[in-house]
Amino acid sequence: MNTPTSTRMSSLPPAGNLNFSSFDKSPVDTPRRKARSSMLPSPSSAQPKGTSKSPSTPRTKKILQTSISASPNKLKKAMTPQRSQSKLKPPSSSLTPPTAPKTPKSPLSIDDRTVKVDNSLARTNSVTPAPKKTVRTPSDKVARKSTGSLLASNSFGSTGSKRHSLLSLSLSASSSREYNSDNEEAVKVCVRIRPVFDMTWDQRAYTTGPSDENIIVRTGLNNTDTNVYRFDNVYDEDVTTQHVYETSVQDIVESVTRQGRNGTVFTYGQTSTGKTYTMHGIISAAAKDIFNFLADEREKADGSSLMTCVKVSCMELYNEELRDLLEISRVSSSGLGIREDRRGNVHIPNLSERIVGSVEDLLAVLLEADTNRTVGSTAMNERSSRSHTIFRITYEKKEAKETRRGGAMKEQKSQSFDTSDSGDGVECTLSGHLGGDENEKITKKMVTTVSTLNLVDLAGSESVKHTGATGDRQKEGGRINQSLLTLSTVLVKLGNKDPGHINYRDSKLTRILKPSLSGNARMAAICCISPLVQFQDESKSTLDFASRTMLVTTNASKNETVEYDDEIVGQFEQEIERLKSETANAEKGQRQLAVSLQESTEQIVCLMASIEIEKNKVATLEKQNYDFMMQVEELTLMNEELKATEQKQSSSGDVALLKSMENLTLHNEHLEKRIQQLVEEKAQLEFRLMREMNKSEKRKGAALEKRKQFKSKLGDMKARLRDDITGAVSHPALQASTAR
Numbered sequence: 001m002n003t004p005t006s007t008r009m010s011s012l013p014p015a016g017n018l019n020f021s022s023f024d025k026s027p028v029d030t031p032r033r034k035a036r037s038s039m040l041p042s043p044s045s046a047q048p049k050g051t052s053k054s055p056s057t058p059r060t061k062k063i064l065q066t067s068i069s070a071s072p073n074k075l076k077k078a079m080t081p082q083r084s085q086s087k088l089k090p091p092s093s094s095l096t097p098p099t100a101p102k103t104p105k106s107p108l109s110i111d112d113r114t115v116k117v118d119n120s121l122a123r124t125n126s127v128t129p130a131p132k133k134t135v136r137t138p139s140d141k142v143a144r145k146s147t148g149s150l151l152a153s154n155s156f157g158s159t160g161s162k163r164h165s166l167l168s169l170s171l172s173a174s175s176s177r178e179y180n181s182d183n184e185e186a187v188k189v190c191v192r193i194r195p196v197f198d199m200t201w202d203q204r205a206y207t208t209g210p211s212d213e214n215i216i217v218r219t220g221l222n223n224t225d226t227n228v229y230r231f232d233n234v235y236d237e238d239v240t241t242q243h244v245y246e247t248s249v250q251d252i253v254e255s256v257t258r259q260g261r262n263g264t265v266f267t268y269g270q271t272s273t274g275k276t277y278t279m280h281g282i283i284s285a286a287a288k289d290i291f292n293f294l295a296d297e298r299e300k301a302d303g304s305s306l307m308t309c310v311k312v313s314c315m316e317l318y319n320e321e322l323r324d325l326l327e328i329s330r331v332s333s334s335g336l337g338i339r340e341d342r343r344g345n346v347h348i349p350n351l352s353e354r355i356v357g358s359v360e361d362l363l364a365v366l367l368e369a370d371t372n373r374t375v376g377s378t379a380m381n382e383r384s385s386r387s388h389t390i391f392r393i394t395y396e397k398k399e400a401k402e403t404r405r406g407g408a409m410k411e412q413k414s415q416s417f418d419t420s421d422s423g424d425g426v427e428c429t430l431s432g433h434l435g436g437d438e439n440e441k442i443t444k445k446m447v448t449t450v451s452t453l454n455l456v457d458l459a460g461s462e463s464v465k466h467t468g469a470t471g472d473r474q475k476e477g478g479r480i481n482q483s484l485l486t487l488s489t490v491l492v493k494l495g496n497k498d499p500g501h502i503n504y505r506d507s508k509l510t511r512i513l514k515p516s517l518s519g520n521a522r523m524a525a526i527c528c529i530s531p532l533v534q535f536q537d538e539s540k541s542t543l544d545f546a547s548r549t550m551l552v553t554t555n556a557s558k559n560e561t562v563e564y565d566d567e568i569v570g571q572f573e574q575e576i577e578r579l580k581s582e583t584a585n586a587e588k589g590q591r592q593l594a595v596s597l598q599e600s601t602e603q604i605v606c607l608m609a610s611i612e613i614e615k616n617k618v619a620t621l622e623k624q625n626y627d628f629m630m631q632v633e634e635l636t637l638m639n640e641e642l643k644a645t646e647q648k649q650s651s652s653g654d655v656a657l658l659k660s661m662e663n664l665t666l667h668n669e670h671l672e673k674r675i676q677q678l679v680e681e682k683a684q685l686e687f688r689l690m691r692e693m694n695k696s697e698k699r700k701g702a703a704l705e706k707r708k709q710f711k712s713k714l715g716d717m718k719a720r721l722r723d724d725i726t727g728a729v730s731h732p733a734l735q736a737s738t739a740r
């Protein structure tokens with residue numbers, strides 16, 4: 001067995017000194033809230049009683065741009081309220097609403113804060129409050145199922161309109177899954193932004209609005225770009241847990257108690273973003289609702305035919321080891337086992353269950369479990385949960401019913417039923433008279449409903465960069481991240497149209513949550529983020545997880561079993577029930593057809609109206625065209641008139657001037673002609689010159705040739721002459737004469 005290295009509630013004050021004030025309906029008095037309080041209506045005046053909207057969900061945002069250098073200790077200070085270290089406060093003695101928690105200490109004095117706030121208010125952006133959320137129609141559902149995709153735009157203004165978002169969403173809705181049955185619905189996903197208590201940490205990357213479903217993420221250089229994510233609900237820093245409960249969880253709790261369907265709510269997010277804080281508030285609010293409902297049911301049943309029982313269990317998954325937080329001493333070396341039956345139900349053998357009879361009982365069990373939970377200190381959170389915790393509330397109801405036949409059917413309270421497995425908190429009383437005539441057939445049956453509400457506080461995803469974790473704590477962080485990754489992978493698959501095989505066995509977390517994830521539970525995911533810029537990456541990862549979860553649908557059925565006194569009658573009853581439900585389905589189909597007929601009629605009417613509008617537009621255009629043509633005609637006439645006037649004017653102009661101009665033009669033409677002639681003459685002359693030059697060149701060449709020939713002849717003659725002289729000189733006769 002892994003020995004937890006973490007401390008167990010070491011920082012908690014003794015249980016007796018604790019109270020549940022942290023689950024207060026009143027908003028937490030954060031410095032930001034204080035800063036705004038001067039310009040906001042007081043919670044009581046702002047919110048009419050009975051509405052579900054938070055009394056204080058101001059849409060006014062303050063954006064300060066401060067340069068911050070992060071250090072783990074500073075981060076911890078920023079994220080931790082300066083008050084009691086306890087996450088969990090014990091139940092108050094009565095059921096009166098808890099009181100507001102104390103304002104966390106701020107390092108600034110009130111005056112300092114006021115000055116800071118005044119500065120920031122100068123830059124406050126006011127955003128128009130969102131229209132109140134309306135009931136979601138099936139088409140809305142389909143559209144919203146596509147919102148896993150990110151909407152990007154460049155400015156706050158352009159993303160500000162809900163209409164714009166809806167349009168973009170419906171355009172990308174093609175990947176969404178259709179709802180196949182009545183109970184099929186998407187997992188409800190909301191995002192809660194935790195408050196920051198240190199005013200020096202005020203560089204925020206997120207704003208909400210303008211509608212309750214939008215969260216605007218600023219990114220890019222100087223945070224100029226904005227991405228809009230859209231969820232079922234987005235809760236700003238000053239929204240109370242009670243409001244989160246009422247708007248995102250309450251209806252799931254109601255279907256656990258009223259309809260016998262299972263419910264699962266989980267908190268997800270980076271470490272220290274308020275998951276445990278939120279989950280404790282939700283458990284407290286759910287407990288109140290469950291016991292209020294019980295009280296009403298008992299009153300209605302008049303103490304006669306109803307047996308109810310509320311049981312709780314709590315387990316934690318630490319380092320892939322499952323532990324019973326209500327029987328911590330009984331844990332075996334390998335932790336609790338997980339068994340799955342043939343119908344896919346998951347059982348945890350030996351997990352202890354406590355029957356609780358009141359809100360106080362339930363909260364005392366929660367406190368006990370929280371005391372036993374594995375926590376450890378990190379740079380981000382002094383009491384960081386190192387495990388995933390599943391707090392399970394099981395609601396059991398046995399109701400004896402009678403069906404009378406002999407005319408109209410009606411149900412009455414029973415005379416008796418088995419009380420053998422009743423325990424604390426179970427009520428069982430005999431009803432009075434069973435009236436009716438002798439022909440009446442009475443069928444007695446026992447309807448048992450067992451539904452569970454799983455409240456899952458997941459351990460926080462963490463980055464070592466921020467937590468500064470080392471050694472065992474770092475290993476714990478690694479395992480936490482690993483199991484969260486498996487959960488995310490399963491959710492991605494579940495969100496696919498054709499999910500194929502899903503391996504829930506990859507982690508114990510997904511094995512335990514399998515019945516809920518695979519469909520038999522209404523589900524809500526509360527994803528917690530920090531608004532601070534330095535946790536932008538972690539928050540983005542949480543928002544991406546939330547977007548993926550939006551695509552998952554579940555189909556929670558009623559967990560009801562019916563036992564009849566008489567087996568044969570029971571079989572008939574079941575057959576009647578089956579036929580009734582078939583008839584109801586057929587009727588429903590008819591109703592849906594009628595609705596779609598009505599819708600298409602309305603669409604035709606709309607189309608005809610738009611055709612009429614288009615016709616009017618065409619008529620207007622035709623009229624404009626006619627007017628235009630008339631104007632053109634008028635202008636043409638005016639133009640012709642103008643030309644005629646000009647002609648008249650030119651005919652009565654200066655004749656002499658025209659004459660001289662004419663002369664000048666003639667003279668000019670004459671000159672041009674002369675220039676032309678001269679150019680031509682020049683060209684002829686040049687040509688002749690060239691010809692003459694060629695001729696003289698030729699003559700020169702011939703003369704030179706002749707001269708050469710003469711020279712050569714002369715040379716020959718000279719040579720011959722010399723030979724002749726030489727011959728004559730050497731002639732014997734001359735020689736003889738000379739000698740003489």
Ligand SMILES: Nc1ncnc2c1ncn2[C@@H]1O[C@H](COP(=O)(O)OP(=O)(O)OP(=O)(O)O)[C@@H](O)[C@H]1O
Binds near residue numbers: 194195273385
């Ligand atoms: N909305 C809130 N209002 C007031 N205080 C809050 C709020 N959210 C969180 N806190 C405080 O911030 C601290 C951290 O919150 P919490 O322990 O719930 O975070 P966590 O997400 O469960 O963290 P981890 O994953 O580490 O367990 C607690 O002291 C808690 O009281």
